[in-house]
Amino acid sequence: MTLITRIAAAVTLLAVVFPLASAHATENKGCTKKEFWSTLNACCLPIGGPPSPPPPPPQGSNCPPSTHYWGRKQGCCVPRNPPPENGPPPQCPKGWTWTSTVRRCEPIPTPPSNPPPTPSKYHGGNNHGNHGQHDNDNGGGDHDHGIGYNGHRQKRSAHWKSRSAPLCPTGLDACPISSMKSGDYECLDTTTELESCGGCSSIGAGQDCTTITGAWNVGCEQGSCKVYTCAGGYIRARDGKSCIPI
Incomplete structure (x- = not known):
């Protein structure tokens, strides 16, 4: 092997090793053995999380319970340990979803509920007043029956509560x-x-x-x-x- 060939091989080796060493230094960024470098947060974070309990997330925000905590300085959820390589998004609690742009769990939008049913002519409103007037015209017999009906509904509710019926559907x-x-x-x-x-x-x-x-x-x-x-x-x-x- 000639001198020129040896020099070329040495330069090639340095070109391979130097970037690896630089990348390693960039990943550590001066972190201690009890810390890891978080690329997303551009800072060193304590392995396993902070020694003292972290502050709760602000209202309307949440963090994955076992993997993240709220970082006050970062203003987002930060990981307790290095994220897995090419891993899925962190897992939020029930009713929350991970938003990567702000790195926090946000509430899953609740679909709008159906509007309440329109009251029948026998329960409230002007129709109820007309019905009451009609009862008075008939001597109040139907009006008394209406009161009796309401009372009967209350008794049925009380009767249902006293029955030993399952609280949830089968399987729940x-x-x-x-x-x-x-x-x-x-x-x-x-x-x-x-x-x-x-x-x-x-x-x-x-x-x-x-x-x-x-x-x-x-x-x-x-x-x-x-x-x-x-x-x-x-x-x-x-x-x-x-x-x-x-």
Whole structure:
């Protein structure tokens, strides 16, 4: 090998190694061993999240519970661990969707409800007044019957409450809403419900799949949590139900 050939080979080697070293330095940006470089946020972030509880997101915003927290300085949700390479978007709580442009969870728009039905001529409004006048013309017999009808409806409601009827349709569980007043509940399919997988999490049953440490995307299949993707620094456990730090 001639001297010129050796010089050319050395230059080629430096051209390959130098960009790699530069890229590595750019990724670290002076981060400590307990931090990682976040390209999206252009800063070093603590691995696993901050040591003290972070502030709650502002009203109208939310963060993926197990993978992100609200970064006050960044003004958005920041990851607790490096995002997986070519991974899916982070998973927001139920009723929220991830908006990548502002890096936060935003409420899923609720479709407008149907307008209330038009009152019948026997219940309220001018028609009710006409009906009342008609009753008076007939000696009040129909008017008394109308009062009796209302009373009968109230008794039926009370009778229904006293019956031991199921609270939810078949296949759904009545889960108390812990944040609401006593007696309020929601009907959930605990075989697929992400935050009450296998049982009502509000009463300590089942599991909230969104709280699995290190999980990036999860699901609830037949009442059991399943991890699809782990954040950087974690690998899926063999049973697919958790993420193991590496």
